[in-house]
Amino acid sequence: MKPQTSSPTSNITPIKRNSPGVPTSFEIFHSCGHTSTRDLSDRSADQRAGYARWLATRQCTDCWRADHQADAASTAKWLAAKRADEQAAAADWATQFDMPPLEGPEKILGWAERARHQLVTRAYTALVTEGTWDEAEWAQLEEQVRLLTRAGWWVDQREAEGTDLPELLEAADDRDQPTENPFR
Numbered sequence: 001m002k003p004q005t006s007s008p009t010s011n012i013t014p015i016k017r018n019s020p021g022v023p024t025s026f027e028i029f030h031s032c033g034h035t036s037t038r039d040l041s042d043r044s045a046d047q048r049a050g051y052a053r054w055l056a057t058r059q060c061t062d063c064w065r066a067d068h069q070a071d072a073a074s075t076a077k078w079l080a081a082k083r084a085d086e087q088a089a090a091a092d093w094a095t096q097f098d099m100p101p102l103e104g105p106e107k108i109l110g111w112a113e114r115a116r117h118q119l120v121t122r123a124y125t126a127l128v129t130e131g132t133w134d135e136a137e138w139a140q141l142e143e144q145v146r147l148l149t150r151a152g153w154w155v156d157q158r159e160a161e162g163t164d165l166p167e168l169l170e171a172a173d174d175r176d177q178p179t180e181n182p183f184r
């Protein structure tokens with residue numbers, strides 16, 4: 001029988017205490033290369049070593065937090081960029097199709113403009129591109145879209161199906177539209 005020449009190096013070291021018993025503190029060599037001292041006295045004696053070994057397979061708290069924040073920051077950056085693209089597309093579309101500015105609280109105007117652009121685009125795809133509507137019918141619907149300038153209404157319909165837009169526009173009441181269209 002061969003002697004065991006190497007033993008797996010341990011990445012936890014119990015910290016010696018003056019009192020007898022199972023150590024409650026461990027020095028942990030984390031996967032990121034950092035070391036931390038953890039007080040595991042809130043765990044039962046027979047679970048401490050196993051938990052310490054599990055901690056050693058993980059990054060230290062600082063590294064974990066740094067990675068996590070980097071992820072969150074890049075997600076936020078990606079979302080902001082996506083939103084800016086959508087906003088630019090909505091603005092171009094509004095100019096091209098003579099869509100009036102929306103009315104409502106400042107903080108939802110951008111959101112409402114994106115929602116209007118996206119819902120009207122979904123409706124065009126469903127009704128004209130993939131449906132049976134002709135351009136004259138669509139032009140009539142577009143006229144109703146122009147009259148509906150309440151930002152909150154468009155935000156409320158942001159998840160609507162494109163095919164539902166005609167019915168939604170019919171259902172919109174007078175308070176969603178100015179009495180006279182100042183843009184005509």
Ligand SMILES: [Zn+2]
Binds near residue numbers: 033061
């Ligand atoms: Zn670390």
